[in-house]
Amino acid sequence: MAFVLLGAVQITLIATITVITVALPAIQRELRVDDAGMVLVSSAYGLAFGGLLLLGGRLTDSLGRRRVFVTGMVVFGLASAAAGLAPWMGTLLIARFAQGIGAALAAPAAMALLGVVFPDPRRRGRAMAVWGVLSSAGATAGTVLSGVVITWVSWRWVFLAAVVMSAVAVTAVASGLLPADHRPGRKRIDWLGAVLVTAGLAVLIYGLQRSGWMVFGGVVLLVLFGLAERRSSAPLVPLPFLGRRVLPLIAVMFCAGAMATGFFLLSLYMQQVHGLSPLQTSAAFLLPAPAILVTGPLAGRLIPRLGVRRVLAIGLGAAAAGLLLLSLLDMPYAGLLIFPFGAGVTFSAATLAAMQDVRDDQTGLAGGLLNTAMEIGPPLGLAVLVSLATAYSHHPAGGYAFALRIAAAVLFITALFSAPTRRTK
Numbered sequence: 001m002a003f004v005l006l007g008a009v010q011i012t013l014i015a016t017i018t019v020i021t022v023a024l025p026a027i028q029r030e031l032r033v034d035d036a037g038m039v040l041v042s043s044a045y046g047l048a049f050g051g052l053l054l055l056g057g058r059l060t061d062s063l064g065r066r067r068v069f070v071t072g073m074v075v076f077g078l079a080s081a082a083a084g085l086a087p088w089m090g091t092l093l094i095a096r097f098a099q100g101i102g103a104a105l106a107a108p109a110a111m112a113l114l115g116v117v118f119p120d121p122r123r124r125g126r127a128m129a130v131w132g133v134l135s136s137a138g139a140t141a142g143t144v145l146s147g148v149v150i151t152w153v154s155w156r157w158v159f160l161a162a163v164v165m166s167a168v169a170v171t172a173v174a175s176g177l178l179p180a181d182h183r184p185g186r187k188r189i190d191w192l193g194a195v196l197v198t199a200g201l202a203v204l205i206y207g208l209q210r211s212g213w214m215v216f217g218g219v220v221l222l223v224l225f226g227l228a229e230r231r232s233s234a235p236l237v238p239l240p241f242l243g244r245r246v247l248p249l250i251a252v253m254f255c256a257g258a259m260a261t262g263f264f265l266l267s268l269y270m271q272q273v274h275g276l277s278p279l280q281t282s283a284a285f286l287l288p289a290p291a292i293l294v295t296g297p298l299a300g301r302l303i304p305r306l307g308v309r310r311v312l313a314i315g316l317g318a319a320a321a322g323l324l325l326l327s328l329l330d331m332p333y334a335g336l337l338i339f340p341f342g343a344g345v346t347f348s349a350a351t352l353a354a355m356q357d358v359r360d361d362q363t364g365l366a367g368g369l370l371n372t373a374m375e376i377g378p379p380l381g382l383a384v385l386v387s388l389a390t391a392y393s394h395h396p397a398g399g400y401a402f403a404l405r406i407a408a409a410v411l412f413i414t415a416l417f418s419a420p421t422r423r424t425k
Helices: 002-018 024-031 035-063 065-084 089-117 121-131 134-152 155-174 191-210 212-231 239-272 278-284 289-306 308-326 333-355 360-392 396-418
Strands: none
Touching: 002 035, 002 065, 002 089, 002 121, 002 134, 002 155, 024 035, 024 089, 024 155, 035 065, 035 089, 035 191, 035 360, 065 089, 065 155, 065 360, 089 121, 089 360, 121 289, 121 333, 134 155, 134 239, 134 278, 134 289, 134 333, 191 212, 191 360, 212 239, 239 278, 239 308, 239 333, 239 360, 239 396, 289 308, 289 333, 308 333, 308 396, 333 360, 360 396
């Protein structure tokens, strides 16, 4: 039951990214928001969530997992209620930022709590494998929920699930469902590093959607963050900690970007070319659900037999094949099954690889890094691949298919690098 609670929270946090996608036109009409304002409303949650995840992970390790988890869920729930009741655009924008702050605290703490719920390494490994696919489930759930809600009731109801989930989580913790973790010793927080990485990630994520100069500014801030970390006596992200985690983090980032872009382009194609309604389009994305549900348990059984890197390469290869099938836009259904399957295996294997051999006082940091990679991937994929699609062809079918093939090539190359060498254990 503790795992079900934590998993439901993770799905809700990710679903909140996509839950207003279909509702944006209705929000724009009711609150009389211009296009620039809608971009801010759409990206505010992701900016705060992605920018503050590393700080949230470090606070988890410093202040305690359960304490940071409860604090994050309270902030997330109150902000979600405020978003649903927002009378004007400014209130909604502030509420979306506050949602992201709460999510940045709750997400790494929830992942770190798995170590308390599953002290046995073997059971924890299987739980991590299942955890890896929850983000895929959340992204799909948000899109489907948005289409259903906006078809039948006001857009304000899309925030109800987040309010309910927050209340359930806080109540469950108060009733003792989550065991108490050890009381950590207070650690010094590298606030300079926290400011630089938060600003760098936020500017980079927003710039990927809006401005090349902002991308450059974000990269500069992240470079300064790296230099500051090298000189800090208590770095926010110890550079040796990245080590062999770089590859699984890259795999998560690329696969998340490919998923967001693939579903985005397919959604546009279904509505622009085939004239499907938002509800019909959302229903089409229920097809990946069976593939997503089986990948976690399957990966959890394959990894002990084949090794985490081999399973990671298999997942990336299957995801690449699924994208190629998705590029057949008039017949995307096989791709809607194979790509989510490959992506789910990739997320499961990458999650386990990134969390292997992590010290107890660094589980929050590892969870923050994983979620950060998941957050950077979608804006990166959308910015690059949508631009390539537009430059390649003014006809939607040609440009969208070309972008999906490029994404497939990137995942396939990443799979080749992920495959174990003879020296890899």
